[in-house]
Amino acid sequence: MRRAVTTFFVTGTDTGVGKTVLSAALCRAWGAAYWKPLQTGAQDGDDDTREVARLAGLRPDQVFAPARVYAGPFAPEWAATLEGTRVSVAEVLACRPAPAGPLIVEGAGGVLVPVNEQETMLDLMAAHGAPVIVAARSALGTINHTLLTVGALRDRGLQVHGVVLIGPPAPHNRAAIERHGAVPVLADLPLLGEVTPETVAQAAALFGPPELAHGH
Numbered sequence: 298m299r300r301a302v303t304t305f306f307v308t309g310t311d312t313g314v315g316k317t318v319l320s321a322a323l324c325r326a327w328g329a330a331y332w333k334p335l336q337t338g339a340q341d342g343d344d345d346t347r348e349v350a351r352l353a354g355l356r357p358d359q360v361f362a363p364a365r366v367y368a369g370p371f372a373p374e375w376a377a378t379l380e381g382t383r384v385s386v387a388e389v390l391a392c393r394p395a396p397a398g399p400l401i402v403e404g405a406g407g408v409l410v411p412v413n414e415q416e417t418m419l420d421l422m423a424a425h426g427a428p429v430i431v432a433a434r435s436a437l438g439t440i441n442h443t444l445l446t447v448g449a450l451r452d453r454g455l456q457v458h459g460v461v462l463i464g465p466p467a468p469h470n471r472a473a474i475e476r477h478g479a480v481p482v483l484a485d486l487p488l489l490g491e492v493t494p495e496t497v498a499q500a501a502a503l504f505g506p507p508e509l510a511h512g513h
């Protein structure tokens with residue numbers, strides 16, 4: 298039987314919205330590998346790859362090194378500039394891994410975060426081409442941020458696989474996003490009391506088995 302290889306790009310409505318915890322839950326649910334193309338904030342210990350590997354219990358062959366790691370806790374354009382460098386979308390995608398199974402790719406910040414003086418994360422996602430999952434807050438303000446993000450993705454021809462709302466469930470916000478955005482909300486991911494491999498494994502159950510995922 299031919300096995301469908303699924304790849305999804307996880308973006309967010311903002312930085313710190315919960316993309317990494319969501320990515321870990323998706324890796325766990327779908328047996329997926331993980332790639333964070335652009336990691337910033339290394340000087341503060343930010344290392345999403347290590348975090349997802351720990352939380353999802355990834356095998357070494359499911360962990361791929363970022364294309365670039367920057368010390369500064371800034372958008373990639375400025376973090377690279379501070380180090381006297383620049384990176385292009387093409388250079389990032391030249392490092393693209395080719396795992397045997399499903400893959401979760403986590404962006405940096407949100408869709409219009411600059412990669413360099415000309416290109417943004419949206420350009421990276423468009424060149425990459427995988428369907429996108431949008432991590433968003435569940436709280437007030439999320440409708441506007443989420444619909445803007447979904448609109449920007451679709452304007453570039455990207456398929457939006459769905460939205461995940463992170464935080465205390467807010468059914469009115471969920472319904473408004475689904476109706477006005479014509480986009481499915483895949484799950485309400487509650488705030489975990491503690492973010493551990495065990496609680497992430499429980500959260501993974503929200504996403505169903507891998508055969509329910511249809512990516513690229």
Ligand SMILES: Nc1ncnc2c1ncn2[C@@H]1O[C@H](COP(=O)(O)OP(=O)(O)OP(=O)(O)O)[C@@H](O)[C@H]1O
Nearest residue numbers: 309312313314315316317318406486487488489492
């Ligand atoms: N569902 C959750 N329950 C509890 N804490 C969470 C949850 N999601 C995220 N957090 C916490 O919120 C903080 C930010 O989350 P996370 O690192 O996943 O955000 P991010 O969107 O990946 O940020 P970045 O843009 O830096 O990659 C972390 O301390 C994380 O542990």
Ligand SMILES: [Mg+2]
Nearest residue numbers: 316317345403
């Ligand atoms: Mg992250």
